Amino acid sequence: MYARQYETVTLVNADSGDAGRDKVLARIREALEKTGGREIRLENWGRRKTAYRLRRSKATKALYLYTLYLGTNKTVAELERLLKITEEAMLWQTIILDDRVELDAFDFDTAESGETIMSVKTKEAAERDAAEAAARAEREVAEAAARAEREAAEAAKAEEAAKVAAAEVSAEPTEAESTQDETEE
Amino acid sequence: MGFLQKSKGRRRKVCPFMADPKLVEQLDYKNPEFLRRFITDRGRIVPRRISGVSAYYQRRLARELKRARAVALLPYAAKD
Numbered sequence: 001m002y003a004r005q006y007e008t009v010t011l012v013n014a015d016s017g018d019a020g021r022d023k024v025l026a027r028i029r030e031a032l033e034k035t036g037g038r039e040i041r042l043e044n045w046g047r048r049k050t051a052y053r054l055r056r057s058k059a060t061k062a063l064y065l066y067t068l069y070l071g072t073n074k075t076v077a078e079l080e081r082l083l084k085i086t087e088e089a090m091l092w093q094t095i096i097l098d099d100r101v102e103l104d105a106f107d108f109d110t111a112e113s114g115e116t117i118m119s120v121k122t123k124e125a126a127e128r129d130a131a132e133a134a135a136r137a138e139r140e141v142a143e144a145a146a147r148a149e150r151e152a153a154e155a156a157k158a159e160e161a162a163k164v165a166a167a168e169v170s171a172e173p174t175e176a177e178s179t180q181d182e183t184e185e
Numbered sequence: 186m187g188f189l190q191k192s193k194g195r196r197r198k199v200c201p202f203m204a205d206p207k208l209v210e211q212l213d214y215k216n217p218e219f220l221r222r223f224i225t226d227r228g229r230i231v232p233r234r235i236s237g238v239s240a241y242y243q244r245r246l247a248r249e250l251k252r253a254r255a256v257a258l259l260p261y262a263a264k265d
Binding site: 050052091095117 | 211215254255257260
């Protein structure tokens, strides 16, 4: 049994959220199931800004989904027919990678564990963002701690000053009293 | 973008893909950051007389650039 290896990039309306993504994924799986295709790998490249305003949908942002699969020309025809009737799917492109794959000899594990350059970069960017956010949060916590410390020190100083003042105040009347006593005598 | 500058002496241009085979792995429409090196800031494909890319790799490059454009990873040439 021979099949062909294809990859399809689908742009999903970014405003449709998880529901839209799941709908498109269901369509892809449906097409594979109907025509005996086999999914190898699915990647989510996340929401990206498109390089230009898309036609019709006028979108400038899209959720990018990538599917790698084995199938026949019927698989692609059915997939694209289904995407056409799915409003959330705005744009897609299918590319044939290998036109003669022997199904029995195909190494699914290796193909599954692979990753496209885009997926690697998307993950790296996400990690970088997360690290930056963590660093920012840490900095904020440290700043808050420093601020609290400073405030505590200031409060302690103020308290001390108040104590000294109080001591002075309490010392003065006794002096005054003693002088008063003296005059009374 | 060194290859866009006019060189003073007449240095022979070398195809970057022939010089470094590792670049060939990067030559993919799914890698728009890399492909950006080969388009102008207005989005046009840099001619090989300027970039020095060999005819073989320029054909592949053009194919991948156009695929990247089709899924809005790279812009079509800006209108002016």
